[in-house]
Amino acid sequence: MGGVTVSGLSKAYGKDAGVRALDDFSLEFPEGQCTVLLGPSGCGKTTVLRSIAGLIEPDAGRIVIGDAVAFDAAAGTRLPPERRRLGMVFQSYALWPHLTIAGNIAYPLAGSGLAKAEIAQKTEAMLEWVGLGGMGGRFVHELSGGQQQRVSLGRAMIGKPQAILFDEPLSNLDARLRERMRLELLALRQAAPFTSIYVTHDQLEAMTLGDRVVVMREGRIEQVGAPEDVYRRPRTRFVADFVGIANVLDGTVRGAGGSSDDTVEVDTVIGAVRTRGWLGARAPGARCTVAVRPTLLELRRDEQGEGRIVRSVFQGTSRLDLVDIKGTRIAVESFAEERQAAGTAVSVRPAPGAVFALLDD
Amino acid sequence: MRTLKLERPGLAAVAALAIVMVTYPVVFTVLRAVSKDDIGSAFTAEWLVAAVTSPRGAEALLNTAIYTAGSSALAMLLGVGLAFLAIRTDMPGGRFVGVLALMPMLVPPFILVVGWVALADPGAGFFNIVASWLAGSRTTLVDVNTMPGIVWVTGLFLTPYVYLLVAAGFRNSDATMEEAARVSGAGPWKLLRTIILPLQRPALLAALLLVVIMSAGDFIIPSTIGLKARIYMMSSLIWQNSSSFPARPGLAAAQALLLVVVGLACIFLQRRALSRGARFTLVGGKGSGATVFALGRMRYPLAALALVFALCSSVFPLLAVGSMAFMKFWAPSAFSLANLTLKNFRYVLFEYPQVWPSAQHSLLLALLGATASVLLAIALAWYVHRSRGRLAGALEYAIVLPLGIPGIALGIGILSAWILVPGGIYGTLWILLLAYVTAHLPVAMQFVASALHRIHTELEDASRVAGRSALGTVLRIDLPLMRPALIGCWLLMYVVILREISLVILLYNPATVVLSVGLMDVWSSGFYPELAVYSLLLMVLGLLPVALLWKFARFGAEPERS
Numbered sequence: 016m017g018g019v020t021v022s023g024l025s026k027a028y029g030k031d032a033g034v035r036a037l038d039d040f041s042l043e044f045p046e047g048q049c050t051v052l053l054g055p056s057g058c059g060k061t062t063v064l065r066s067i068a069g070l071i072e073p074d075a076g077r078i079v080i081g082d083a084v085a086f087d088a089a090a091g092t093r094l095p096p097e098r099r100r101l102g103m104v105f106q107s108y109a110l111w112p113h114l115t116i117a118g119n120i121a122y123p124l125a126g127s128g129l130a131k132a133e134i135a136q137k138t139e140a141m142l143e144w145v146g147l148g149g150m151g152g153r154f155v156h157e158l159s160g161g162q163q164q165r166v167s168l169g170r171a172m173i174g175k176p177q178a179i180l181f182d183e184p185l186s187n188l189d190a191r192l193r194e195r196m197r198l199e200l201l202a203l204r205q206a207a208p209f210t211s212i213y214v215t216h217d218q219l220e221a222m223t224l225g226d227r228v229v230v231m232r233e234g235r236i237e238q239v240g241a242p243e244d245v246y247r248r249p250r251t252r253f254v255a256d257f258v259g260i261a262n263v264l265d266g267t268v269r270g271a272g273g274s275s276d277d278t279v280e281v282d283t284v285i286g287a288v289r290t291r292g293w294l295g296a297r298a299p300g301a302r303c304t305v306a307v308r309p310t311l312l313e314l315r316r317d318e319q320g321e322g323r324i325v326r327s328v329f330q331g332t333s334r335l336d337l338v339d340i341k342g343t344r345i346a347v348e349s350f351a352e353e354r355q356a357a358g359t360a361v362s363v364r365p366a367p368g369a370v371f372a373l374l375d376d
Numbered sequence: 377m378r379t380l381k382l383e384r385p386g387l388a389a390v391a392a393l394a395i396v397m398v399t400y401p402v403v404f405t406v407l408r409a410v411s412k413d414d415i416g417s418a419f420t421a422e423w424l425v426a427a428v429t430s431p432r433g434a435e436a437l438l439n440t441a442i443y444t445a446g447s448s449a450l451a452m453l454l455g456v457g458l459a460f461l462a463i464r465t466d467m468p469g470g471r472f473v474g475v476l477a478l479m480p481m482l483v484p485p486f487i488l489v490v491g492w493v494a495l496a497d498p499g500a501g502f503f504n505i506v507a508s509w510l511a512g513s514r515t516t517l518v519d520v521n522t523m524p525g526i527v528w529v530t531g532l533f534l535t536p537y538v539y540l541l542v543a544a545g546f547r548n549s550d551a552t553m554e555e556a557a558r559v560s561g562a563g564p565w566k567l568l569r570t571i572i573l574p575l576q577r578p579a580l581l582a583a584l585l586l587v588v589i590m591s592a593g594d595f596i597i598p599s600t601i602g603l604k605a606r607i608y609m610m611s612s613l614i615w616q617n618s619s620s621f622p623a624r625p626g627l628a629a630a631q632a633l634l635l636v637v638v639g640l641a642c643i644f645l646q647r648r649a650l651s652r653g654a655r656f657t658l659v660g661g662k663g664s665g666a667t668v669f670a671l672g673r674m675r676y677p678l679a680a681l682a683l684v685f686a687l688c689s690s691v692f693p694l695l696a697v698g699s700m701a702f703m704k705f706w707a708p709s710a711f712s713l714a715n716l717t718l719k720n721f722r723y724v725l726f727e728y729p730q731v732w733p734s735a736q737h738s739l740l741l742a743l744l745g746a747t748a749s750v751l752l753a754i755a756l757a758w759y760v761h762r763s764r765g766r767l768a769g770a771l772e773y774a775i776v777l778p779l780g781i782p783g784i785a786l787g788i789g790i791l792s793a794w795i796l797v798p799g800g801i802y803g804t805l806w807i808l809l810l811a812y813v814t815a816h817l818p819v820a821m822q823f824v825a826s827a828l829h830r831i832h833t834e835l836e837d838a839s840r841v842a843g844r845s846a847l848g849t850v851l852r853i854d855l856p857l858m859r860p861a862l863i864g865c866w867l868l869m870y871v872v873i874l875r876e877i878s879l880v881i882l883l884y885n886p887a888t889v890v891l892s893v894g895l896m897d898v899w900s901s902g903f904y905p906e907l908a909v910y911s912l913l914l915m916v917l918g919l920l921p922v923a924l925l926w927k928f929a930r931f932g933a934e935p936e937r938s
Contacts, residue, residue, distance in 0.1 A: 070837050096840035097848075103841040109834035113856045123842035170842065180841075 017081060018046040018210050019067060019178050024076035026062050026234075036062040037073065038234040044178065047208040051225035053215060053257065059234040060214045064180050067212065068103055069096035081177045102171030102179040106186055108163045110155045116166050117142065117151030123174035137173060144203075145169040161192045168203075178210040185220060197223050218258050222246060230254050248292060250374050255306045261346040262309060263373070266290075268301045281305055281372065284321075284340045285312075285363045292371030304373045309335070309348040311369035316355075320362030327355040338363055387759045391767045394756055395774045397814050401789025402777060405636060408629035408792040415796060423630035432608060433631070440592060440610045443527060447591045450531030452584055454685055455538025463546040464572075465669045467679050476686035477539045482919060483690050484875040485533050485596050486895055486911050491693020492529045493601065493904065494700045496520040500708050502696060508708070521605035530597050532689040534587045541583040545576045554667045564669055572667075578649045585646040589639045593782020595878030600899055610635055611784045611878065618788065618882050629792060632785035639780035647776065701908040724909040730894050731913075737805060738874055738891040739917065745812040746869035750862055752813065753820035757828050758850070762836075779818050783878030786815055791882050805888050808880050812873045819872075820865055827861035828854070860930035867922050867929055874918045891917070 021044070026037040037059045044050045052060035065071040067078055069085065072093065078086040080101070085094040102123070110119050121138040129137070142151050145165040155163060164184060171179050185193045197220055204211070204224070215221055221228050222242040230237040230245060230253075238250045249255040252263050266281035266288075281290045281303060290305050314322075314336055325337040325344070329352075336347045336355055345363060355361070404415065412420045427433045455477075461467045462474040480488065495502045496518040507517035519525055549572065557571045573580075598609040610631055618628035671678055703710050704717045724731060756775070760768045778786060790811050794802040801807045831854060839849040855862070877892040884893050891914050898907045 068837070068841050070840065095845070096837070097843045097845050099841075100843075101841055103838065105834045105838060107832055107834050109832065109838035111835055111838075111853055111857070122839070122844075126843065170838070174843065 018048070019044040019081075019212065020077075020079040021063065021067065022077045024063065024066060024073050024078070026059075026066065026071065026073045035234050037066070040076070040234065040236065042229060042236065042239070044210065044212050045227075046210050048226040049204060049211040049213055049224055051213045051215060051221040051228045052231055053218060053221040053225075053228055054231035054237075055216055055257070057233075058231040060231050061182060062234075063231075064182055064212060064214045067099075067178075068101055068180055069094060069099050100174070100177050102174060102176035104164070104167045104171050104179065104181045104184040106183040108155075108167045108187070110163055110166055110170075112155050114155075115151060116147065116153050116155070116158070119155070119166055120151070120169045120173055122170060127174070141169045141173045144172075146199075160188050161196060164188065164196060168200075172209070178212060181211060181213040181215075183215055184213075186215070186217070193220075200224060222258075230257060248371060249306065252304060252306070252373050255373060260306050260308050262312070263304060263306045264343065264345075266303050266305050266372075268299050268303055279372070281370070283370075284343045285345065285365065288365055288370045289367075290370045290372045291368065292373065305370050306373055307365050307370045309346040311366045312345070312347045313364050313366060314338070314347045314349060315362050315364070316359060317362035318360055320360045322361040322363050324355045324357055324359040324361060326357060329354055336361075384763065384765075387755060387763060388765050388767060390752070390755050391759045391765060391771050394752065394817065395767065395771055397810075398774050398777045398817065400793055401781065401786050401814065402636060403789075404792040405629050405632050405785060405789040408625060408788070409633045411626065413626075415792060420626075423624075423626040424633070426627055427630040427634060432613065433627075436608045436610050436613045436631075437634075439523070439607055440598075442523060443530070443598070443607075443609060444588055444592045446523070446527035447530035447534060448584060448587045450527060451534035451538050451587045451591075452580075454531065454535040454689075455583065456542050456580065458535070458682055458686065459539045459543040459546055461678060461682050463543055464667070465671050465678075467671055467675060467682065469679055469683065473679075473682045473686050474539075474543070476683075476690065478536045479686075479690035480533055481536045481540075482871075482922070483694060484911065484915050484918060486600070486875075486877075486892075487697055487915055488529055488533050488689070488693050489597060489600050490700070490904065490907055490911050491696040492520050492525075494696035494706070494908070495692060496525060500706055500710060505708055505711065520601055523605075523607055526597050526601050526605070526607065529601065530591055530594060533597070534590055535689055537586055537590065538583040541579050541586070542576060545579040546572075549575060551667075558667065564667070567667060568669070581649040582646050585642040585649070589642045589780060589782070592638055593635050593784065593878070595782070595784050595881065599896070611782065614784050614788065615881055618791075625788075625792070629788050632782075632788040635782050635785045636780070639782060639785075640777070641780075643776055643780035697908045697911060700905055701912055703905045706904045720905045720909045724906055724913065728906075730889060730897070731891075731910075734889045734891045734894045735913075735917065737808075737888060741805060741808055741812060741890060742870045742873040745809055745816070745873045746866045748809070749813050749816050749820040749869045750824070750866050752817060753824040753865065754855075754862070756817075756821050757825040761825055761828055762833075775818050775821055777818075778815050781815075783815060783876065784881065787811065787879050787882040790814070803885050803888070807883050808888060808890065811879050811883055812876065815876070815879050816869055816872060820869055823861065823865040823868070824858070827858040827865075831857050860928060863925055864929035864931045867925055868931070870921055871918045875914065 020042075022041040024037050024040040025035070028034040028036055040059065040063060042050075042063075052063060054060050062071060062073075066073045066086070067080070073086065073088065075088045076086070077084065077088070080099055083094070084090075084092050085099050086092060111122075114122070117135075117138050120141055121134050124134045124137065138151060139148070142148050145168055147162060147165055147169070150158075150162075155166070158166065167184070185196050188196060201224060213220075213224055225242050227239065228242050228245045229239050232253050238245055238254050240248075245254065246258050249258055249260065255263060264283045264285070266283040269280040269282050269287060278289045278291050280287055283305060288305070292305070310333075322338040322340045322345070325339050327337075328335045332350070333348050334351050334354065336349070338345045338347060338361060340363065347363060407415045409423050410419050410421065412418045412422070428437065458473060458477045462470040462477065467473070493501070496504070498504060498516045498519040498521065501518065501520070503518050504516050507515040520529065553575070554567060554571055557567050562570060593611060595611040595615070598607070599612040599615055602609055603612055614628045614631045614635075617624045617631065700706060701720055702716050702718070704715045704719070756771065759765050760772055781789070790807065791802075794800050794807055801810065835853055835857070836849050839853045840846070844852060875892055877895070880890060880893055881896070884890060895907070895910060895914065898910050901907075
């Protein structure tokens with residue numbers, strides 16, 4: 016056993032292989048953990064997943080599942096999908112409409128050499144486990160979207176696969192159901208940890224479900240880390256955007272600050288700020304990019320302030336103010352109720368430790 | 377994104393064979409048309425020149441052009457008109473008219489021929505008898521043995537094909553597009569002119585080209601009523617030049633080549649129209665809420681008119697054939713109780729020596745041909761749409777060829793090739809089977825491919841990941857899901873093979889005669905009550921499996937999953 020290891024995976028599509036879906040992608044998916052591949056559509060995350068499943072043949076690289084080599088371009092090893100002992104949950108659920116719910120779930124067991132009674136008993140247990148006990152005789156169209164998704168999960172789990180692949184499994188559900196299924200999935204995983212590889216473009220799903228989050232961009236890994244790490248310390252503007260950080264500002268390094276806490280003073284439109292992050296050794300005067308979350312900024316009415324309220328929007332639990340400072344738009348989110356009048360003079364200050372520098376890209 | 381290549385040598389070989397199968401008839405037609413004697417002799421242009429310039433050839437060209445233009449125009453008018461009235465207006469009985477309009481697909485074309493002879497023969501036609509009775513003297517109101525007469529019968533025969541192609545578009549047009557036009561100030565007529573019909577343009581063009589191909593190459597009507605009226609057309613001349621003494625196979629091939637050129641040009645234009653159309657006719661297709669046009673005071677007059685046309689294409693001819701079958705003789709005085717008899721049934725079913733051997737041949741060929749076409753279509757559709765093998769592109773191009781080749785011309789091509797193979801299948805039932813499968817494979821493949829398209833590839837992926845091999849996935853997932861469509865496809869193949877005549881009229885011999893070809897013998901005997909029984913027998917044999925399997929089949933394109 017031992018999870019899934021992918022190394023040097025490349026895949027190009029289209030005319031003269033002009034579109035590089037995957038570019039020398041290497042990653043380990045540790046046993047028992049949930050690794051989330053996060054990125055916008057076209058970033059290559061689904062290509063990784065389908066390559067592991069054997070539904071796509073990469074141009075180069077090597078895939079090891081458990082202790083078996085499933086794919087090795089150099090050695091010519093190509094294990095067909097049915098021999099990779101995986102489970103997969105599809106975005107469209109991919110349930111077979113001509114089979115019953117029990118028939119769908121039991122499908123991976125047929126041909127496993129198990130006795131009929133044993134298959135029936137395992138199927139019933141799995142139905143119970145995904146919360147659909149007694150519904151095995153129904154057909155797919157009689158089930159709601161959430162129930163269909165659970166059947167899909169049951170089918171993926173029943174064969175005790177080496178890993179379960181999730182291809183944007185919740186994106187066909189409505190927002191409320193999506194939240195419930197997300198928490199249910201988390202509960203199932205905590206009850207019995209299984210190796211899972213989860214593809215999504217939803218950062219909330221990634222943060223909730225992932226033991227580790229892999230942000231992808233144009234066929235490469237942009238950042239790997241624990242959800243908290245990626246969320247708090249994005250490396251690049253791309254990752255910052257993707258985990259919902261609205262404010263990315265240009266700045267100039269003023270000078271190394273206290274070397275003890277590896278922070279640096281940076282001049283920005285909101286004044287001089289102490290910055291953590293991916294600065295490395297930058298000389299004073301160097302340009303850099305810093306990011307700060309709208310919730311970690313403090314807005315104050317200030318006659319001398321250089322900011323002007325452009326728009327103030329009531330959002331229910333919070334208020335979002337768009338502020339213009341010397342031509343730069345900054346979003347500030349606060350738990351205040353009353354809206355600000357447009358044109359109000361304000362100043363904006365970050366909370367301590369809220370600003371961090373990004374790698375240039 | 378499906379890039380897992382499953383290049384299977386077996387499938388690739390089948391694909392290569394299919395490409396050869398649909399291509400060689402064209403090649404051999406060309407070769408035969410430019411050879412002085414058999415293929416291999418000196419080249420000559422004399423046949424091609426004669427096909428265009430000889431008096432009979434030029435006459436046939438002109439007649440075929442008039443016939444094609446007339447019957448295509450009539451079919452378009454009736455097909456589009458009935459579809460619009462039935463689907464998009466508040467005409468009473470719209471659903472009923474819609475069903476009636478499609479009936480001729482179930483009724484073989486020679487029922488239409490015999491029926492319209494019974495209805496509109498200048499002497500004993502029912503309409504003329506009624507007219508004479510009303511006028512008090514012999515009156516010929518309508519005469520089927522004229523160019524307008526055969527245009528009328530052919531137009532009726534082609535109407536359901538237009539209706540089918542256009543009705544789908546009328547039914548599925550996106551209501552919101554029309555609502556947007558209404559809100560922007562378009563009244564009903566402007567809406568029809570600027571939105572509804574332009575959106576249907578690809579479907580209309582495709583329907584027009586289809587009926588042009590079908591009428592230009594139609595065999596049955598030109599060589600029955602047409603020859604009786606001495607109106608010579610390309611298809612009936614090809615038949616005569618190929619099989620009557622003295623045979624001129626070179627001339628027949630040259631004339632077939634002219635039809636093939638027209639047919640393939642139509643197919644090319646049709647494909648282009650449909651592929652261009654795809655980008656704006658693939659709409660949401662909720663259907664509900666699309667504008668219903670109010671006909672106002674014209675509701676009932678239009679309903680009556682639509683009903684009459686719809687009845688003309690199936691119910692009237694069927695009634696006429698049905699009553700003719702019970703007549704001792706058929707003449708202006710035939711409508712009396714004394715003229716009733718069952719002896720036509722006894723004669724045709726039990727005494728006519730040719731009927732049972734040919735019925736056995738027909739049934740055997742229809743069962744084998746339908747099964748072979750469907751199996752081959754499954755393999756080819758899989759190869760093109762799932763494996764995407766190396767030959768997939770070539771196969772997709774080649775497979776449409778038979779659609780543009782009229783049956784009689786395809787017969788010429790197959791004949792020209794196999795006559796060169798000593799000890800081959802020429803003169804056996806196998807050559808008929810080959811011809812049937814060649815001619816109908818494109819339709820079978822379209823049918824199967826559209827069923828395959830409706831199966832989300834993730835359903836197959838899920839089966840692969842769940843441990844089933846590619847073949848196992850086909851057997852356990854794809855075939856069960858496609859079963860209704862496959863049964864529908866099989867029934868369609870069975871019915872068209874059983875009634876097919878133009879394709880085999882040049883390929884059969886006395887030992888391999890089939891029912892539909894035997895019909896031509898009965899026609900030339902001129903005894904119409906027996907002809908009526910014979911054509912009813914053919915219709916019943918054709919509809920029997922349809923009636924048995926109807927409820928397990930699916931013909932339309934309704935979605936697979938609810």
